[in-house]
Amino acid sequence: MKRIGILTSGGDAPGMNAAVRAVARKALDSGLEVFGINYGYAGLVAGDIFQMTSATVADKINRGGTFLYSARYPEFAQVEGQLKGIEQLEKFGIEALVVIGGDGSYHGALRLTEHGYNAIGLPGTIDNDVPYTDFTIGFDSACRTAIDAIDKIRDTASSHQRVFIVNVMGRNCGDIAMWAGVASGADAIVIPERDYDMQEIADNLKQGLANGKSHGIVVLAEGVMSAEKFKDELLKYGDFDARANTLGHMMRGGSPTTQDRVLATKLGVHAVELLLDGKGGLAVGIENNKITSHSMLELFEEKHHGDMSLYDMNKVLAK
Ligand SMILES: Nc1ncnc2c1ncn2[C@@H]1O[C@H](COP(=O)(O)OP(=O)(O)OP(=O)(O)O)[C@@H](O)[C@H]1O
Ligand SMILES: O=P(O)(O)OC[C@H]1O[C@](O)(CO)[C@@H](O)[C@@H]1O
Numbered sequence: 001m002k003r004i005g006i007l008t009s010g011g012d013a014p015g016m017n018a019a020v021r022a023v024a025r026k027a028l029d030s031g032l033e034v035f036g037i038n039y040g041y042a043g044l045v046a047g048d049i050f051q052m053t054s055a056t057v058a059d060k061i062n063r064g065g066t067f068l069y070s071a072r073y074p075e076f077a078q079v080e081g082q083l084k085g086i087e088q089l090e091k092f093g094i095e096a097l098v099v100i101g102g103d104g105s106y107h108g109a110l111r112l113t114e115h116g117y118n119a120i121g122l123p124g125t126i127d128n129d130v131p132y133t134d135f136t137i138g139f140d141s142a143c144r145t146a147i148d149a150i151d152k153i154r155d156t157a158s159s160h161q162r163v164f165i166v167n168v169m170g171r172n173c174g175d176i177a178m179w180a181g182v183a184s185g186a187d188a189i190v191i192p193e194r195d196y197d198m199q200e201i202a203d204n205l206k207q208g209l210a211n212g213k214s215h216g217i218v219v220l221a222e223g224v225m226s227a228e229k230f231k232d233e234l235l236k237y238g239d240f241d242a243r244a245n246t247l248g249h250m251m252r253g254g255s256p257t258t259q260d261r262v263l264a265t266k267l268g269v270h271a272v273e274l275l276l277d278g279k280g281g282l283a284v285g286i287e288n289n290k291i292t293s294h295s296m297l298e299l300f301e302e303k304h305h306g307d308m309s310l311y312d313m314n315k316v317l318a319k
């Protein structure tokens with residue numbers, strides 16, 4: 001193997017640049033030629049590909065977003081799309097790839113491996129919804145952004161004795177809501193993985209205000225419902241001065257945290273080691289603070305298991 005490609009795909013995540021840098025520098029140090037593929041699988045199919053040097057990844061470790069750009073390109077789920085991508089790999093002489101993205105991007109990586117182009121997946125998504133890794137690259141940074149925002153919301157909520165519903169990203173995974181909720185001292189956390197009782201939430205908020213709390217904060221995962229809808233439902237159970245707030249895409253931006261930069265670096269280096277060993281169709285992750293890899297086929301059969309103890313703990317501490 002002489003040439004590898006790198007792409008970022010799906011929703012961008014802080015730390016993707018740190019991962020690209022680690023992959024590129026480790027590969028160059030191992031004597032490989034490295035090609036950046038812009039715009040995920042869309043750029044692969046379009047041949048938007050360029051040779052990278054060590055300097056290409058200079059000044060990138062601290063930057064949010066992905067300088068390789070990202071895309072959602074559903075056409076790559078079809079064989080025709082994949083074959084067009086392979087034509088470009090042949091044209092550029094790229095024999096193997098590192099794909100940085102979420103579960104959807106892993107499907108593309110597995111298809112390429114099946115076509116004879118080893119691909120290793122790195123979990124780059126704020127959602128933390130990838131199996132066989134305790135943390136995805138970007139999750140910690142997104143939680144930091146969420147708690148910064150919630151801390152500010154708390155200031156204004158307290159000034160006005162208001163209840164705020166704060167909707168955080170995470171698609172169908174409640175991890176951001178749980179971690180940001182615990183870290184910001186939320187009065188309630190509402191996630192897709194657990195049923196909720198609106199009466200109980202309203203009673204707890206009322207009790208909290210009666211006990212001397214100056215605000216109520218509900219951290220709501222986007223996979224449950226919108227903040228506005230939740231607020232309207234809540235108002236059927238109590239006469240709150242309530243406001244709805246959706247953090248949205250701001251959670252995907254900003255400079256990556258130490259944890260995300262270091263995680264991205266460790267995973268990026270390991271991905272290249274696996275390619276050098278002639279391996280493909282594997283996803284790397286961190287489990288119990290150890291860098292691991294699992295077959296993507298195995299991964300697709302598994303579900304991400306969030307740390308539900310956080311949810312239970314918060315119910316006790318919010319009283
Ligand atoms: N079944 C599939 N086969 C081949 N390629 C796929 C498949 N599913 C998704 N992809 C490719 O991966 C891209 C990213 O997938 P998706 O939009 O699900 O995001 P993701 O990687 O899961 O990241 P995130 O959920 O964090 O946004 C798709 O736009 C498509 O190009
Ligand atoms: O950027 P888009 O296409 O609006 O997608 C938003 C989705 O992507 C994520 O930010 C990352 O998967 C989710 O949290 C969110 O549901």
Ligand SMILES: [Mg+2]
Nearest residue numbers: 010102103104
């Ligand atoms: Mg996904």
